[in-house]
Amino acid sequence: xVACMPADIPEPQEPADALAAVVALRRLADQLExxxxxxxxxxxxxxxxxxxxxxxTRQAVHKKHVKRLIxxxxxxxxxx
Amino acid sequence: xxxxxxxxxxxxxxxQTEARQDGSAAIExxxxxxxxxxxxxxxxxxxxxxxxxxxxxxxxxxxREFEHSLGTAGVSAASFGLPAPTPDPDRRLNLGAxxxxxxxxxxxxxxxxxxxxxxxxxxxxxxxxxxTVPRALTLAGVDRAALATRLREVLAxxxx
Numbered sequence: 001x002v003a004c005m006p007a008d009i010p011e012p013q014e015p016a017d018a019l020a021a022v023v024a025l026r027r028l029a030d031q032l033e034x035x036x037x038x039x040x041x042x043x044x045x046x047x048x049x050x051x052x053x054x055x056x057t058r059q060a061v062h063k064k065h066v067k068r069l070i071x072x073x074x075x076x077x078x079x080x
Numbered sequence: 081x082x083x084x085x086x087x088x089x090x091x092x093x094x095x096q097t098e099a100r101q102d103g104s105a106a107i108e109x110x111x112x113x114x115x116x117x118x119x120x121x122x123x124x125x126x127x128x129x130x131x132x133x134x135x136x137x138x139x140x141x142x143x144r145e146f147e148h149s150l151g152t153a154g155v156s157a158a159s160f161g162l163p164a165p166t167p168d169p170d171r172r173l174n175l176g177a178x179x180x181x182x183x184x185x186x187x188x189x190x191x192x193x194x195x196x197x198x199x200x201x202x203x204x205x206x207x208x209x210x211x212t213v214p215r216a217l218t219l220a221g222v223d224r225a226a227l228a229t230r231l232r233e234v235l236a237x238x239x240x
Contacts, residue, residue: 017152020215024149028157031103034165072166 037065038074046077083240084196087122088183091115091201095179100167106176110142110212112183113205116198123239124198127230131222138216145216178211199235203228 033054040050051058069076081089094115095107104111117128117135128134133141150157175183186204190196206228208214217224 016210016215017149019210020145020149020212021153023212024146025153025155027102027104027146028150028155030105031157031165032160032162034103035160035162038165039162067170068166068168071168071170 034065034068037061038069038072041065041069041074041076044077082193084193084198087119087198088201090119092175094118096173099173100169100171103165103167104176105173107173107179108176108212109178109182109205109208110138110216112179112201113213114138114142116202116205119198121240122198123234123237124202124231127199127227127234128202131227131230132220133222137220141216141220141222142212144219145212148219149215178208178213182208182213197235197240199231199239203231203235206231 037050037054040053047058047062051061054061066076091112092107092115095111098111098114099107114135116122117125117133117138119125128138147157182205183201184204185207186201187193187196189203189207190200205213206224214224
């Protein structure tokens, strides 16, 4: 056990487990991005604010999420 | 279009719905397996069902694999209290790398297009030794080799 790791976090034993964890974490990150962007836009955040918080361009976050949020009935602030 | 073309199209369409629902960026092998389990009237589906793998059981096995793999990194999806995102009902997704590979492998198990049937597509999915599907099936206690043997028997009978 590596000293800096908390005792309750198991260390990946096998390459297959470690690689599968990468896949699962990417999927979780994608799900969290969808949820967090939706939550922010429902709370009245603007596209530039969400983009800056995520560290991506306004165009990227807009392109990725705008259709979904319109379909979800979220009232979007105008792009600035 | 032949029956198998219609079948593959239905499997991919269902896979796309599954991929949208779990927020995936592409249609992967496990989405196609769910699509196969959802198409009624095939011997392949019966083989899956008799091994305890109906659509919901496959979904549950995939969810367990997701939690298990996150747990390897000390993470739990349940520890984030965000409300579930609304899926985009119109988002068009492409086949991902694992989705394309399992179809290619499935086509290769048949002797030509005329022979190609649903069971061949399942064989193509089961051929993967690594990735989400084999991990989920192993966690669910499914014997992939026995399942493949049963599928080959059913295919040899000429069943659809």
